[in-house]
Amino acid sequence: MFASRRQLLQSTSCGFGYLALQSLQQRSASAATDTADFVPARAKRVIFLCMSGGPAQMDTFDYKPQTTNKKHPGSGFAFQKHGESGIQVSELMPETAKHVDRLCVINGMHADTGNHAQSFLQMHTGEKLRKRPSMGSWITYGLGTENENLPAFISLNAAKPSVYSSEFLPTAFAGTPIGTNGEDMSKAVIQNVKSDHLPLAAKRQQVDFLQSLNRQHLVGRKDDARLEGVIESMELAFRMQASAPELLDLSNESAATLERYRVGKKLSVGTCRPTDFGRQCLLARRFAEAGVRFIELNHGGWDQHTNHRRDLKANCETVDAPIAALLDDLATRGLLDDTLVVWGGEFGRPGLVPEGKDQTGHNYRGFTYWLAGGGVKGGYVHGKTNDTGSQAVEGKVHFRDLHATILHLLGLKHESLDYFHDGRTHRLTGPEGGKVVHDLFA
Template structure:
């Protein structure tokens, strides 16, 4: 006796079979979206990129430019005016002040903790009333346009955990970064550029060995398509953006379409959300072949705009140039732009290196605010400076 099997049933079983990892990868995003939507309101049922019904209020800001100073800018030397410190120079910090303060291994064995006065004089902006150091004189000039928050706090005493906490809300890697959450919740306002772009720079003397970990702009447990895209300062801004020699743009488009078709068939079979990420990355890379060269060509910027950002603006990879590119990205619909500048790691070299860092960042930061303001973009752009 022979039994006939319906091979289509076997094929169907193969298509729906999932590993434990695939199940959680496929369902996590949907569960998270459903939970967030329920918090935002039951009437949120619109379709499209980004979470339906999010945000649930009229948001003033349309984009964020985050000028992240990795390490630890000395707030007492720059922004936090404590005039009594000048009169207490050299005195030991009382135990009542130090009680319960967590110290790193570098300072935990010290027998004395003398008070140090700020390195440079502080002066008051007559409009805002803020007192800021001469080291950040350009920022002081625009202090009537900023809000200075002195109440920030962290439990981290080392750089990498502190930066990770600042950007992801947790000291340990593995959580989505701030820009990834925004990309996940709001989608993208640009068809030709990513929703979340990252640019990196170091102080001009490369005085610090701090590393830029990709989880600073990673997507954590949400799909990889929401992670930041790192624009490089050398070669192609994005890896493999240029076509190989002999490959026309039409051939490239056909190749991407064929790969996307194979990936979609594979995605239907195993249900891995990272396949959708790869499809989106291929398609975005193709569109960026036109948009990115136009973005990074500064020949259309007049000299008075370049002067706003300072003498380093023409140097690829500088913080000044990245600030100008941030403005150009904002104009083109990128919603989260994260600049990271390394080197704020002064210890016994603070008298010399703090001034170097401020020369790198003060004028470009203020110039960016002025440039956004004169174009009407500052009204709906949240600019954050901190580290």
């Protein structure tokens, strides 16, 4: 299967734009290859809410009662049961808690390392040491785009290129970054798209001339997928000039909508810095409506070693209402059924240190993710950590398993989503593979 897939990629990379415009699924179908590589899709797109730094699971979605044992003080905030499912959610997430019957909470997550850089890389690419294509790139490589006038993969407020890099996959499957970590998202734009120096017809002639030169350049380099991806990105950039700026413009949204998403609001605790996460969530809804396949939102600052209570409260206040507004709008507009929303970070945190100090560390042996929409069970908790919240003990889900499950929900078999590079076959789930967690499916 690997050889035939490699031959398929090589045979289809000859024509200008063909590799970039067609997904692996489309190319496989046109080449009459094994349809067993695919499964019925439950979701069409993904919105990944990336909370970098390590959200404290015991203070958000994994309740641990406080005891007199000072070595393990339990959850540092009050919890309450919500919804018909009765799932316990922290007082820090009151708006998200209203949607708890839509959430599929995974309390048995675990990873390989407690180092931020390595675990963050593994969360995105499946490997913790070497640069590899990101999950968004693998998904767009497998499924292609729903809207040829927009990127299939958009990354908002990303801190590192690893979040949106396609690495050895063709460049056409790389994410389009909008904003950088800490940037005012109201001023963020897609670089090098807007241009008013020529009329549209003249710009079309200009692009056509440049692309004719590019095609001549490609003739002697028929197997250069990276070059072909760059050529296709130029074509996409031209098409984006009409649609992309309009999607970034929130001026046509009502004041009530901006308020629900907390666009432009400041924090009432912590550092009182302006937040841009509400704008990210509102943009994610607009991108999902427009047919963007994979949308990643980034919110940093969850690495609270000191001032844990204050800073965790600030972070939760920043993301809580916007996430609730996003879930509500997706459901109201009929998008949640085929949009998979994923929330989590590179690992979690243990409880507060003994003696009541407001300090925490890293915990990669047991932490929480949640999913919503996209064919997963709502109002469901999968797995559990031990009594101290330090280790996953039931229903354990590794990042490789999460990746395999996300791909399966999108109709892709993780064993078959592969790419031959540098002498061997690569997958998002790596040589170890992952297992699809069918218990999460509705």
